[in-house]
Amino acid sequence: MLGATLSRPSTPQTSEAKLRKRRSWMPGRSQNGSPVGLGGNNALGAWIVGAEGNVPYDVSQLVMGSKINELWDDRGDTLVFLYPRDTGRGPSIKLNSFLYSSSPMLTALAHSNIYNDRGRASEERQGRTLESRTQQLALASHSPSPPPSRPGSLKSASSRDSRSRKDDFESTREETHLYLPIFPESHASGPQPHSAQNDLHALIAARNLFALLLGQSLVVTSKHPSIFSTFLAIVDLLKRYEFSNPDGSTYGEVVEANFSHYIKEFNLADVRASREKTIEALVLGEQMKSWELYNEGFVHAAGKWDETVELGSPNFQLISNITRTRAERASMDLFNRLRNVRHRLDDFDFPTLFAGYLNSSSSDESKMINFKAWKSSFMSMRKYILSVYKHQYGSWPPKAKSKKNDFDESGLNRLLLMEVYQDFCDLYDMLVDRTAFTTRQSDIPPQLGIEPAGTQEPTARALRRVMNEYDHSSPPVLPPIPFDTPLLPSLSSTRRGFKSLEPKKQAKEQSKKLKPDEINKALMQSYNRDSVKSTPFLEAFMIFERKSAHGRSMDEIAELRAGQWIFMYAVLQLLPLLVVDAPGVQWTKGVGYFLCQVPKGSPPWTKAASGRKISQWYGVAGGAGVVSLPADIVDHGTEGVYRRSHCWKAAEQWTGQTGLVSGGSLQADLQEEAHLSPPLNLGLQPDLLRPRSTSPDRRSNRRSVHIGLEALPLPDGGISSGARPASRQGHDPAKSFEDILGQQPSRVKKRH
Numbered sequence: 001m002l003g004a005t006l007s008r009p010s011t012p013q014t015s016e017a018k019l020r021k022r023r024s025w026m027p028g029r030s031q032n033g034s035p036v037g038l039g040g041n042n043a044l045g046a047w048i049v050g051a052e053g054n055v056p057y058d059v060s061q062l063v064m065g066s067k068i069n070e071l072w073d074d075r076g077d078t079l080v081f082l083y084p085r086d087t088g089r090g091p092s093i094k095l096n097s098f099l100y101s102s103s104p105m106l107t108a109l110a111h112s113n114i115y116n117d118r119g120r121a122s123e124e125r126q127g128r129t130l131e132s133r134t135q136q137l138a139l140a141s142h143s144p145s146p147p148p149s150r151p152g153s154l155k156s157a158s159s160r161d162s163r164s165r166k167d168d169f170e171s172t173r174e175e176t177h178l179y180l181p182i183f184p185e186s187h188a189s190g191p192q193p194h195s196a197q198n199d200l201h202a203l204i205a206a207r208n209l210f211a212l213l214l215g216q217s218l219v220v221t222s223k224h225p226s227i228f229s230t231f232l233a234i235v236d237l238l239k240r241y242e243f244s245n246p247d248g249s250t251y252g253e254v255v256e257a258n259f260s261h262y263i264k265e266f267n268l269a270d271v272r273a274s275r276e277k278t279i280e281a282l283v284l285g286e287q288m289k290s291w292e293l294y295n296e297g298f299v300h301a302a303g304k305w306d307e308t309v310e311l312g313s314p315n316f317q318l319i320s321n322i323t324r325t326r327a328e329r330a331s332m333d334l335f336n337r338l339r340n341v342r343h344r345l346d347d348f349d350f351p352t353l354f355a356g357y358l359n360s361s362s363s364d365e366s367k368m369i370n371f372k373a374w375k376s377s378f379m380s381m382r383k384y385i386l387s388v389y390k391h392q393y394g395s396w397p398p399k400a401k402s403k404k405n406d407f408d409e410s411g412l413n414r415l416l417l418m419e420v421y422q423d424f425c426d427l428y429d430m431l432v433d434r435t436a437f438t439t440r441q442s443d444i445p446p447q448l449g450i451e452p453a454g455t456q457e458p459t460a461r462a463l464r465r466v467m468n469e470y471d472h473s474s475p476p477v478l479p480p481i482p483f484d485t486p487l488l489p490s491l492s493s494t495r496r497g498f499k500s501l502e503p504k505k506q507a508k509e510q511s512k513k514l515k516p517d518e519i520n521k522a523l524m525q526s527y528n529r530d531s532v533k534s535t536p537f538l539e540a541f542m543i544f545e546r547k548s549a550h551g552r553s554m555d556e557i558a559e560l561r562a563g564q565w566i567f568m569y570a571v572l573q574l575l576p577l578l579v580v581d582a583p584g585v586q587w588t589k590g591v592g593y594f595l596c597q598v599p600k601g602s603p604p605w606t607k608a609a610s611g612r613k614i615s616q617w618y619g620v621a622g623g624a625g626v627v628s629l630p631a632d633i634v635d636h637g638t639e640g641v642y643r644r645s646h647c648w649k650a651a652e653q654w655t656g657q658t659g660l661v662s663g664g665s666l667q668a669d670l671q672e673e674a675h676l677s678p679p680l681n682l683g684l685q686p687d688l689l690r691p692r693s694t695s696p697d698r699r700s701n702r703r704s705v706h707i708g709l710e711a712l713p714l715p716d717g718g719i720s721s722g723a724r725p726a727s728r729q730g731h732d733p734a735k736s737f738e739d740i741l742g743q744q745p746s747r748v749k750k751r752h
Helices: 016-021 060-064 104-140 153-172 193-214 227-240 253-265 275-287 291-303 305-310 314-318 321-345 371-393 414-431 458-471 503-510 516-525 536-549 554-574 631-636 638-643 646-655 666-671 737-742
Strands: 026-029 046-048 078-081 093-095 176-179 219-221 615-620 625-630
Touching: 060 193, 093 193, 104 176, 193 219, 193 227, 193 253, 219 227, 227 253, 227 275, 253 291, 275 291, 275 305, 275 314, 291 305, 291 321, 305 321, 321 414, 321 554, 371 536, 371 554, 414 536, 414 554, 414 646, 458 554, 503 554, 516 536, 516 554, 536 554, 625 631, 631 638, 638 646
Parallel strands: 078 176
Antiparallel strands: 046 219, 078 093, 615 625
16 A cells, blocks of 8 residues: 555655555445445545655555554554554554653553553463463373483573573563554544544544654645644644653654754745745744744744734734744844944944044044044045945945846845945955954943053054944944954065164154055055955955055055054944844845844743743853853843854954953843843953963953853753752852852952
């Protein structure tokens, strides 16, 4: 039969002529015991999911209660009966008991049958044993005595007896019988005429449940014609039979792993082109307790939430209230982020950059640096970028369906901003000084975020002061880029012995106008050669830079570079909150809406979903203690997003150190959480917050390179909001984070 030979088939295994010859089942049976009725084996409608050409599934095996070949594992230890014991029908499914071990109900049913079967078998064996012993005694009375055993034969006889007992045990060992409660008690003997279709659908749903456990093909019916409704029918059985892992976050490892396979096989997570599939992904993610599918559906839904709601799908009501509330909030947050970016990027206008420090004439740096030249270079760079993008896209911001772009919507969309971000990341990689790690911290006021004047060059110090002011200019406070200063052109790269000259003579040479060939050489020496790419944007920039530097001195060229760097920094810091996709999202190619909103909090199907937010244990104090903090804030707050952006990943690659963080904005993120009041004081002493791994020598003078938090591993299957883990050596697990900080009263400054 067709259904008996299929295991994720792609083509039918029997001919249509054979299918037509088969007799189908109708509730009730004829006098000779054969199924009667529907005039076709697929009259009720059953097809194999994923098979080409809508291959029909033969339901006769289910109806007859016979062996289903694709669900029969000869190595299994459990026989599953789809009909009650008193019907006399045989097993239909054979599988290993560990596959349903996450169901206490099925396990209890199987064990109760074991005891019943063993009781009956024990009585039969006892009867046979008594008769056998009687016969042996009768024969022994007429048999001669056995000869004395030879030396060495005792061990052989013992081995033979052991093997004999083992063979007897294996021959008498019985498989577990699991009688599945499928039908209502009113017709426990099997399907009844008045409810034929419902009972057949119940059989197919049970068949699909065990197909899920075994990782086999699923069957859809006229009642459940889609993979979506088929899985919802399976969910009913998973709940009915109480499948669960220890903390209730999944239906068990087997269901979770096999459903993950189905997600990939049926592309359930690819919801890019369908709002209906987006809704189905959210519903199935919740109902199947699949974070993989739920996360994908949520991220896409938040990016197109208004359109999804406007669809008016009846399945929308199946989404839980918790998820709907979270998606609405995520959509509002996305709207605010996009509005902030549009306000600045529509004209590449950053007025706050020149409203403070760069507008001052009283600072020490203003006496040595021409801030007006920086501003002029900044405005020239802005004009150049606008002209480049207007030429590339037809207008700025681009208009939809233009001859120079194929965007579906006008304005700033995800695909456009990712192209812009990539352009500026390429420029950053080419210009950045990879030896100058930042001296800034974002969780302290901008005027205090720079080291004293004598510890760094005036240009680098002034640049960091400007960038620090920009990062604090509007909420949220942005963490500083790990490597935040550029390579500056210098005569030392073009003239031998320049460094040996006296300072006055060096200054004189730096102020002289240069020839074009020396300008070109100096600029090339100020690039990271391994990051010079042949892209239209970089090629255009190098042409623009040489044109701007023509007829200028080296000091003036360095001022040009500083203004260009400030503009580049402003754009780079603006975009990560939109262009950095949420962790775990897979289907991103060609998506125009933003995929940056994560499902915060505990999964909606867990007990903690309506309570406090999920927490994670983090190591602090150089590995001496642990603290529990909201995982959403640490991993998905402002700093968490920036830590996944290009500049941070590049810094990790250049330093060979993972988890690199440059004085983050965790303090500000924590203050936004209503349940953390008063906010935690993260102004810890420098040595208390050093990274776990050894820092490079060039960063040994940093006040705070790492915020001192490192996520700790959890046992498999656990949710991080659970019980406190075992304490580390030298740490009292009963102490809170505030208590840990309180141990340093003389070294931690209190904030007011």
